[in-house]
Amino acid sequence: DVKVTQSSRYLVKRTGEKVFLECVQDMDHENMFWYRQDPGLGLRLIYFSYDVKMKEKGDIPEGYSVSREKKERFSLILESASTNQTSMYLCASLPGDSYEQYFGPGTRLTVT
């Protein structure tokens, strides 16, 4: 069974804090993605990565950065958290020879 884990289910941070969200997959997948999900806006792609040390901007990269130093780990970084980054954050991974994205359980981040 493919397993995608995220470091926290719930997180509360203050405005201006640096926030790290971590995602780990155990199936040697090449591709990893970070989304945020908001009511009425659906799933929106923040960043994705096709390989170690490789990253591509998604549709809403502003205010975020990512790091992929190892194949199994993809980190999302909020350099200076703001209240409009309060959201559900979902990580997904995808093998290179398939099209089924496997999602982690999500992290609900609240920025106060």
Place this chain on the structure above:
Amino acid sequence: QKEVEQNSGPLSVPEGAIASLNCTYSDRGSQSFFWYRQYSGKSPELIMSIYSNGDKEDGRFTAQLNKASQYVSLLIRDSQPSDSATYLCAPGANFGNEKLTFGTGTRLTIIP
């Protein structure tokens, strides 16, 4: 115009009836199409994929694709209360290594 449009619902269907979920997309270059199911508080999971015009059946689920009309649908036969969830439509540009664009989803409620 949104890239992917779905009726947000809620769509209420009696148990045992057919639920019909619709999705239109704007990118004519889309080649692959996916339906994800998301239970409340959970992550999306892939339930159907379709790549060619016509119908594709998998158990109680049938996906229908019409590329000329830029329309994809999901039919759920013999609806069960366990089908109550939000269904996300996601067209993709290429086979594999997908950067998907998700619709906002249709919330389906099956009434016992």
